[in-house]
Amino acid sequence: MPDRKGFVPPALALGLGLAGLALFFGIWEGCGALGLVSATFLPGPGAVFADLARLVTQPYAGATLPADLAASLHRYAMGVLLAALVGLPLGLAMGWFRLLDAVITPIFDGLRFVPPIAWVPFAALWFGTGIGGPVLIIFTGAFPPVLIGTYRGARMIDPALIEAARMLGTPHRRVLTEILLPGAVPSIVAGLRVAAGLGWQSLIGAELIVVSSGVGYMMVQAEAAGATETVMAGIVAVGLVGSAIDVALRAAERAVRRRYGAGGGR
């Protein structure tokens, strides 16, 4: 990006990053140590990480942190998978059939700006405490980026390739699976990565309300008990797992782009 100012060599960037983190934790710890705020109001990083370590082995509100994370990740995987299973074929079909595009797009544009958390009352009403509720909420978070990524990818394929496929007498279903799908892969993967992030954020919101296990549930229980360091430990765990998911998907995206994007050419 030539328009960004300044040049920072990689080693310096790493050093600056670490310095930034140190400053952040220093100010955080300092707030408590200097008596600016009470330990309950803002638990310091020392207390939070000690609590995080304790939660790994000792159950809180019925489960250890790894067990809670496993429950959360299970719901998360189902919600994101469902979003991909619906969003991918629908996005491709909307990218090919104008009629479907014309019918679905207004509905989709109307619904996609509703934040996932707004569906909580209906998630509770329709599914009670079952897995359907959180899956629905994750789905509403993860679905729009999957659909948009797939649709855009299908629409942005080189028109000459579409003409070549039509000239070769390719039937609709095969255009979707053998031309649009592989052609849209870079855009699909980018959409999935955004979906994974939004899905994870939606999940924690959902767990604060509609379930009786998972990281979000643990945080709500800790809040009720006034254990703010446990709430904060939950926030750290959510952040770390979210980052790990993103790092993994970034690597996957790079690999896919090498295979389908950069190497594509014509």
Added chain:
Amino acid sequence: MSTIVFAGVQRVFALPARRVVALEAFDLAVAEKEFVAIVGPSGCGKTTCLRLAAGFDFPTSGEVLVGGRRVMGPGPDRAVVFQHFALFPWKNVHDNIALGLRNAGIPAAERERRIAAALRLMNLEGAERAFPHQLSGGMQQRVAIARATVLEPAVLLMDEPFGALDAQTRVVMQEELVRLARVAPRTVLFITHSVEEAIYLADRVVVMTPSPGRIDEIIAVKALREKEGWDGLAKIEEVMDQPSFIRLRTHIWRRLREAQARSE
């Protein structure tokens, strides 16, 4: 019957700012197994002609018939070779060529036999598993020609197929196309902006002029070529050295220049 007929074709593009007449009073009949090249400057409507025959576009008035049937849309009986190849980047050479045959429901054994023959004819043996981006431009265009001809189309539509190649590769491909036309003659509509290429390859050359796009002159090259014995010459530079070739080239250049002067 593998003929292409343009009967009183007009194609008008209604742009927001103006009305562009891409083709006006366009009449042309390409006979069975005839190689017709359309030559002209950009904007003369030559690519529009090809797109109408391919079924990617439709005339504003008049009609386009291939094999006596009105063109209603693209199809494998009118195979297209594109300027920028339009190979599927995620399919290897074999699978690019196989797609049209699979679409036609050709059984696997027959399919493989025809693909092998097409690979042999286009000197592509050994490249079956390569992906397009691993091949040179010339090789990619050979694959695109194989993908089109393997379908045994009634007509072959070539849209400046060698325009994206370097000069040396271009010459090799032109000689190869002449060789192909001798082994397996077929009905070809060939679009180019190169006068030499048109004279070297075609049985008839259609000279087009722009705004509005229309036919300026149709030149029968086949009779001249046979009389002057061009076919006996192996290399393109030998043909281009013939006084008869040079005279014809100068004639077409003059026509194009005069048309240019008229339109300015």
